[in-house]
Amino acid sequence: MERRTAEILLKIFGYASLFFGGFLFLIGFAMWIEGDPRYYEAGRALAIVSLVFIAPGALMVKKARRRADRRKKIHHIAQLVRSYRRISMETLGQKACLPPHEAEEMLLAAMKEGLVAGRTDRTTGEFCLDDAAPIIPKHCPACGASLEGIYYEGDTVKCAHCGNICR
Numbered sequence: 001m002e003r004r005t006a007e008i009l010l011k012i013f014g015y016a017s018l019f020f021g022g023f024l025f026l027i028g029f030a031m032w033i034e035g036d037p038r039y040y041e042a043g044r045a046l047a048i049v050s051l052v053f054i055a056p057g058a059l060m061v062k063k064a065r066r067r068a069d070r071r072k073k074i075h076h077i078a079q080l081v082r083s084y085r086r087i088s089m090e091t092l093g094q095k096a097c098l099p100p101h102e103a104e105e106m107l108l109a110a111m112k113e114g115l116v117a118g119r120t121d122r123t124t125g126e127f128c129l130d131d132a133a134p135i136i137p138k139h140c141p142a143c144g145a146s147l148e149g150i151y152y153e154g155d156t157v158k159c160a161h162c163g164n165i166c167r
Contacts, residue, residue, distance in 0.1 A: 003071065010064035017057030024050035070109075073098070077106040078115035086121070086128045140164055 024046055031043025073096070080095050081087060087095075093103035107127060110116050118129040139146055142164035147157060158165050 003067065007064045007067045007071075010060045010067070014057045014060030014064060017053045017060065019057075021050045021053030021055075021057055024053065070106075074106050074110045074113065075115065077103060078110040081107065081110070081116050081118070081127060081129065086126050088124070088126045092127070 028043045028046030028048075028050060031039040032047055034040075034043070077092065077096055080092060084091075089100040089104045089107075092107065093100040096103050096106070098106065107116070111118070116129065117131075118127055120126070121128050140159040140162060143159060143162040145159060145161040147159065156165055
């Protein structure tokens, strides 16, 4: 919640600074082009000083937008992981339209924020949610061949020998 507050404050101060700087620029520019030599130098100086407010304001607004975009990506990654329950970083990156290393970074941020909880399966390299209970089938019910891998409740397992689909 505090991150959202920081984004809001950045936007408020950024837009206020942009507005004030723009106002100063308009006054300075009007004084500069008015033609009266008494206001020429002051108008030019005021127009230049307005950049002191415009530049930081634009940077604050840009930073707030980046933070909001990052927060949206983190929530999107968390939703993808919750819907798949088990997903590789390559697949997660493809689904989120991100490179795999960036998808992993966003997943770690989602875990840090408490949006998802899980672990990486070292045998498959997939991220698995903690609430998914692993089921380890030992043999195919159709042909009796041993099945390798870790599966989760609701997964479909296909026997490599006979092609039987086990649920």
